[in-house]
Amino acid sequence: MKSSVIVFPGSNCDRDIAIALEKMQFKNQMVWHKETKLPKSDLIVVPGGFSYGDYLRSGAIAGKSLIINEVIKAANEGCLILGICNGFQILTETGLLKGILLRNKNLKFINEDINIKVINNNTKFSNKYKENQVLKINIAHNEGSYFTNSDHMKELKNENLIAFKYCDKNGNINENSNPNGSLENIAGIFNSKKNILGMMPHPERMTDKLISNTDGVNLFSSLLK
Amino acid sequence: MKITNKVIEQHGLKPEEYSNIKKILKREPNLLELGIFSAMWNEHCSYKSSRKHLKNLPTTGKQVIQGPGENAGVVDIGDDDAIVFKIESHNHPSFIEPYQGAATGVGGILRDVFTMGARPIALLNSIHFGSPDHFKTKSLLNGVVSGIGGYGNCIGIPTVAGETKFNKTYNENILVNAMAVGHAKKNKIFYSKAKGLNKSVVYVGSKTGRDGIHGASMASAEFDDNSEEKKPTVQVGDPFTEKLLMEACLELMKDNSIISIQDMGAAGLTSSSVEMASKGELGIELHLDKVPCREENMTPYEMMLSESQERMLIILEDGKENHAKKIFKKWDLDFVIIGKTTDTNKLTLKYNDEIQGEIPLDALASKAPVYDRKWIKKKITKNKIDFKKIKKIKIEDALIKILSSANHSNKKWITSQYDQMVMCDTAQRSGSDAAIIRIHNKEKAIAVTVDSSTNYCKAHPLTGGKQIVCENWRNLISVGAQPIAITNCLNFGNPEDPKIMGEFAECLIGIKESCEFLNYPVVSGNVSFYNGTNKKNISPTPVIGGVGLIQKLKKPIDHKFKKNNSFIIVVGKTFGHIEQSVFLEEVHSIIDGQPPEINLINEKNNGENVLEIIKKNLVNAVHDVSSGGLILALAEMSMGSEYGVKINKPKHLTNLLKYFFGEDQGRYILEIDKNNLEKVEKILKNNNIFYENIGLTQKEYFEIEKEMRIDIKELYKINNQWYNNY
Numbered sequence: 001m002k003s004s005v006i007v008f009p010g011s012n013c014d015r016d017i018a019i020a021l022e023k024m025q026f027k028n029q030m031v032w033h034k035e036t037k038l039p040k041s042d043l044i045v046v047p048g049g050f051s052y053g054d055y056l057r058s059g060a061i062a063g064k065s066l067i068i069n070e071v072i073k074a075a076n077e078g079c080l081i082l083g084i085c086n087g088f089q090i091l092t093e094t095g096l097l098k099g100i101l102l103r104n105k106n107l108k109f110i111n112e113d114i115n116i117k118v119i120n121n122n123t124k125f126s127n128k129y130k131e132n133q134v135l136k137i138n139i140a141h142n143e144g145s146y147f148t149n150s151d152h153m154k155e156l157k158n159e160n161l162i163a164f165k166y167c168d169k170n171g172n173i174n175e176n177s178n179p180n181g182s183l184e185n186i187a188g189i190f191n192s193k194k195n196i197l198g199m200m201p202h203p204e205r206m207t208d209k210l211i212s213n214t215d216g217v218n219l220f221s222s223l224l225k
Numbered sequence: 226m227k228i229t230n231k232v233i234e235q236h237g238l239k240p241e242e243y244s245n246i247k248k249i250l251k252r253e254p255n256l257l258e259l260g261i262f263s264a265m266w267n268e269h270c271s272y273k274s275s276r277k278h279l280k281n282l283p284t285t286g287k288q289v290i291q292g293p294g295e296n297a298g299v300v301d302i303g304d305d306d307a308i309v310f311k312i313e314s315h316n317h318p319s320f321i322e323p324y325q326g327a328a329t330g331v332g333g334i335l336r337d338v339f340t341m342g343a344r345p346i347a348l349l350n351s352i353h354f355g356s357p358d359h360f361k362t363k364s365l366l367n368g369v370v371s372g373i374g375g376y377g378n379c380i381g382i383p384t385v386a387g388e389t390k391f392n393k394t395y396n397e398n399i400l401v402n403a404m405a406v407g408h409a410k411k412n413k414i415f416y417s418k419a420k421g422l423n424k425s426v427v428y429v430g431s432k433t434g435r436d437g438i439h440g441a442s443m444a445s446a447e448f449d450d451n452s453e454e455k456k457p458t459v460q461v462g463d464p465f466t467e468k469l470l471m472e473a474c475l476e477l478m479k480d481n482s483i484i485s486i487q488d489m490g491a492a493g494l495t496s497s498s499v500e501m502a503s504k505g506e507l508g509i510e511l512h513l514d515k516v517p518c519r520e521e522n523m524t525p526y527e528m529m530l531s532e533s534q535e536r537m538l539i540i541l542e543d544g545k546e547n548h549a550k551k552i553f554k555k556w557d558l559d560f561v562i563i564g565k566t567t568d569t570n571k572l573t574l575k576y577n578d579e580i581q582g583e584i585p586l587d588a589l590a591s592k593a594p595v596y597d598r599k600w601i602k603k604k605i606t607k608n609k610i611d612f613k614k615i616k617k618i619k620i621e622d623a624l625i626k627i628l629s630s631a632n633h634s635n636k637k638w639i640t641s642q643y644d645q646m647v648m649c650d651t652a653q654r655s656g657s658d659a660a661i662i663r664i665h666n667k668e669k670a671i672a673v674t675v676d677s678s679t680n681y682c683k684a685h686p687l688t689g690g691k692q693i694v695c696e697n698w699r700n701l702i703s704v705g706a707q708p709i710a711i712t713n714c715l716n717f718g719n720p721e722d723p724k725i726m727g728e729f730a731e732c733l734i735g736i737k738e739s740c741e742f743l744n745y746p747v748v749s750g751n752v753s754f755y756n757g758t759n760k761k762n763i764s765p766t767p768v769i770g771g772v773g774l775i776q777k778l779k780k781p782i783d784h785k786f787k788k789n790n791s792f793i794i795v796v797g798k799t800f801g802h803i804e805q806s807v808f809l810e811e812v813h814s815i816i817d818g819q820p821p822e823i824n825l826i827n828e829k830n831n832g833e834n835v836l837e838i839i840k841k842n843l844v845n846a847v848h849d850v851s852s853g854g855l856i857l858a859l860a861e862m863s864m865g866s867e868y869g870v871k872i873n874k875p876k877h878l879t880n881l882l883k884y885f886f887g888e889d890q891g892r893y894i895l896e897i898d899k900n901n902l903e904k905v906e907k908i909l910k911n912n913n914i915f916y917e918n919i920g921l922t923q924k925e926y927f928e929i930e931k932e933m934r935i936d937i938k939e940l941y942k943i944n945n946q947w948y949n950n951y
Contacts, residue, residue: 009557010465012381016649034555048647050379053465109374111644140378140644205646210663210778212646 001224003028004041006071008062013048013084013204020204021045024220031067038070043080043223046071046087048140048202058101058143059086063093072096080124080223081196085141088188088198097191097198099148104141105181111140113212114179116164116187116201117171123190125197126163127225128218134171135164135215137201139179144200146182146189156189163188163197226256236263242594249588257526257574257582263439264492264530265499265589268754273594274720275752278733286746288709290414296337296488297407298748299414300710302774306664307411308671309343312351312404312714312770314753318459319401323368327352327401328376328462332534334405335382336488339471340537342415342478343407346648347662348377350387350403351675351714351768355396357631357951362391365399372462373403374642379464380471383651384643385660385673391631392679397758402714402751404770406673408664415478417487417497419505419540419566424484426498426509426564427546429553430470430536434519436460437493437532447719447755466535466558473556474537482545489536495529497538498564499572503590508569513576517559525574525581540566600726603686610804610818612880620885621933623812624856628944630811631951633853635864635941638948653781658703658849659773661781670778672706675770678852681820683764684805686728690735690767691823695890697771698743699849702832703893705782705839706773711740713750713769718762720754728765729754736767742825743832745771782839784848784861786868786922791845792902793870793922797831797892798915799855801883807853808886821888827915828891834914835893841908843901850892855919856885858894860927864944869927869937872920881932896922 003026007014014030021028029039038044051062062068068090075081075096083091091097104110113136118129129135148156156162164187168177178185180200188199203216226232233243236259246254246262254262268274284292290307291299297311315330331348338345352369355362366389377384382405437460477483485505487497494516502509513525519533541549546562553560567573572589574582627633636655645654652670653661659674676697682689694711701708713736718725740747756763803809804818838844850858863869878884897905909916920930928934 009469010379012379012468012647016647019649032555049381050465050468053379053463055465108371109378109642109644111378111646112641138646140646142378202646205649208649210780211649211652 001026001042002040003043003045004031004039005045005047006031006033006067008033008051008065010051010053011047011049013202017045017047017084017204020207020220023207024224033065033067035067036070038074041079043082044071044074046083046090048085048087051086051090059089059093062090068094075196078195082125083198084202084204085200088200089143091196091198096196097189098152099146099189101143102145102147103143104145109142110179112179113138115167115169115177117167117173119162119165120160123194124223125219126222128222132171134167134169136213137203137215138205138212139201141200144180144182146186148183153183159192161190161192162186163190164199228253228256228259236260237267238263242266249585255582257529258584260526260530261495261582261584261589264495266593270492270496271593272752273596274598274754275729276595277597278730281733282737282747283741284746284748286710286744289746289748290411292748293750295416296340298710298712299341300748300772301411302669302671305411307409307414308406308772309338309341309409310404310406310712310770310772311337311749312402312712312768313751314714314716315401315403316399316716316753316756319369320399322459323365324372325459325461327369327372329460329534330401330403331373331376332462332464332467333490334403335380335467336490338405338407339474340415340486340488341409342413343409344475345382345405345407346650347406347660347673348382348384348403349673349675349770350384351677352387353390353392353395353400353766355391355399356393357391359396363951369401370639370642376462376464378644380468381647383645383647385645385651385662386655386675388675388677389636389639394679394764397761398756398763400716400766402768404675404712406772413478415483415486417485417501417504419485419501419507421484422566422568424543424566425541425546425562426511426566427539427541427549428516428536428559428561428563429539430558431463431466431533432517432519432559433523433528433531433536434533435523435527435531438527438530447757449759460532460534462534469556469558470535470537473553473558477549477552482542482549484540484542486537486539489538491532493530493532499586499589501538501540502566502572503586506570508567508571508573508586509564510567510573510575511564513574513581515561515563517561525576529574598720598726599723600730601723602727603731605685606818608817612803612883615813618812620881620929621935623808623886624860625943627807627811627853627857628860628940629946631947633807633857634947635945637945652778653704653783657783658700659706661704661775661778663778668777670775672701672704672773672775673771674700675768676700677766677768679764679766680805680810680816682732682767685820686731686765687735688820688823690732691739692820692890693767693769694736694739694743694745695823695828696851697769698745699832701771701773702836703784703847703849705836706775707836708745708771708773710746710748711769711771713747713767715750715752716756716763716766716768717754718757722762725762732765732767739825743829782844782847784846785866786862786896787845788898789868789922789924791899791922792897792918793920794895794897794905795855795892795917795919796835796895796909796914797827798889799878799884799887799892800889801878801880801887802889803883803887806886806888808882821890823890830912831891831893831914834909834912838895838905838908843905844895844897846896848894850894852888854886854888860940862894863927863937864941867924868922869925870920871923872929874930
């Protein structure tokens, strides 16, 4: 599998995701935001961080960068796209994913290990997980509260496009297990073709037992299948 | 503009200092020159009051590559790895404008570290606020915490450890100390000393604006009622630009283009150019018309004194200009050659080729004033606390009172606002005795911690200074690290007051004694005087940042109990020293008497033995006993774990409150599996280490024989209330 990680000025999880990909035997390349061509890739990752300082609005400027046109083109041709944290915000800014990430409900940055539940395990990103499996995973964001309109919410539910939901360690999905105020505890969604996944939690931070746990590994191994 | 007495005073210079300037120049300075003298001769940049005392600190050692005097200290951690670290204060700006003050404090200390060629891998902080019920405290706390997080989170360096304390001594002058730790290759350390004539002096980074003019002078004076008016002297941080600057510098540092490099911190372009040239015993000529400016019509005076952030000065090897420029262009940063090195030993400032000012460099650096300020020894109180007269309280009630206090509550409200995991090498996050950061792609790791003890230092500065180094050392030991070296941030009041100068001098003697005995040198640091408002000085607050090494990180060790029915051992003797304790302060509002004594021999022996036991993998959990005594340490080991304790009544001390809340030093609590007990006892006995077997772990309950029994979930709940209710 060939992967590309897009590097914007202000990206800061680009190295972390590259290491996770390489550990999982992806052949990875870093792609600078000023490039106008993408190397041939099976997977494109838009990493976390503060692209362009998150100035204007998180993800807004990156959503208009040179390389993003190529990412949109590749996405429309069916390439797998993974947006993590700021990457998710950027994908919503491009329109590749619908909805928007608002300020956390407590108006503060949150860095914590929380739990999420695998809602749809029948996709290229999640097939190694069990349905309803509970993962412990790290979040680190200011704007992670997912919001969308009611038509899209219906679509998300009817077409099984919700990837992950925030839950407690026993898998209960409720207001207490919602760290940031996301609509219906949504932590990650797919596009309608399910070749694009955007998620606020950081799977790349959960690939090393010494540092945290290995709950993120199966996301990458799912892609390898 | 005529240089009147008022202008001189506004520049923070004393009349005798001004006559000295005239003598050096053999003429009157112009305003630009006066500004430069003021920037270089103020306390913050010149260390004029502290230098004499700092000289006595031990700064060398087998592992020390670079001691104080550079942007940061450097220590050897084996192979070709080095750790670069420093702590710095940003107290005055943070009190005036908490968000930007704290944010730029983080930005400044990060630049000190990556200037030396190191990639920053961890941030720490020590923040001190006034009493929680003081009207300013809540907004200062909010501003400082979000400023620290805002900068560190954006640039992508994990904030992994720190301390937050409240004490009314900081009501009108908070402390914000930030520490950065970086990793470099041993043979790739960059220094500020210029070399060679006619080399290009390059300005890189952000443009220069009018922010922060006279910031360093502001930090060298006390506050008064008009301190709010000093807002324009606070710099504004841009972590996004700093991230670009860091990446660009580290990219350029991969080859041999840089002769020397210096960040523009306090006193901006002035101190960076002066430092580089004077260390190299050269001259430097700057063409100020070339300086990239953010605002129109900036004068040479404003450019030289601006403290706009995220800027660097670099001296390049011949012929490397284009190569370097390409890198900075890639990162969308300014890159302008603004001058050259000369052989004049002078700082020469030109605008459109006309000389605007010229000052001999040694006058600004080596000949800057040094004061041997008068100091008097602290009068030590003879008060003895008569424990019999103190109101009786149940152990359980006292513990609950402490656990629910501002100073001893769980700090999750703060730490969850910091990204602790970015870079994916944080093996132990904040909340333990020390954080553990793995060296990228290696088996080894470093442990880092910051500590301070305001009340001890106030009561007895010498013992306090000694104690704080020991506590810091102990914290590193507790996570299985061999302590290497420290950085210190010395926060004190007005040095012109002999009593304050005495606190400073005595604290330093204490620090020196401990550092020497523990072989724990000081490799970098910062002095912050004039912490006070309207002649009210803060209590002396030296803050110590320590770095230790874990050769092979297999499994991080922390303080949480891990198993049921394991033995609990206290290493070090409990005498029941209750004066200056958290118990008296939080439960009885008494701050009196002497801090506990430090026995350096025991301290060292106990620590070395605990470290050996950890290295041999014979413990489940370790915690040092510090403020709050045995019982608070035991409670901390239980809360958030599944296991509590069942503690036996002590045999040798009859006063239980003194036994459980006493703050005798040099102690550790160890959780030991039944089948390891014999091995551990053998090590301790063979080395004549005093230890006590005080009880066992148990499920669910925190229990002291015949005294108290409480669910640990309840303790946890109590400990987590304060911040949420504030």
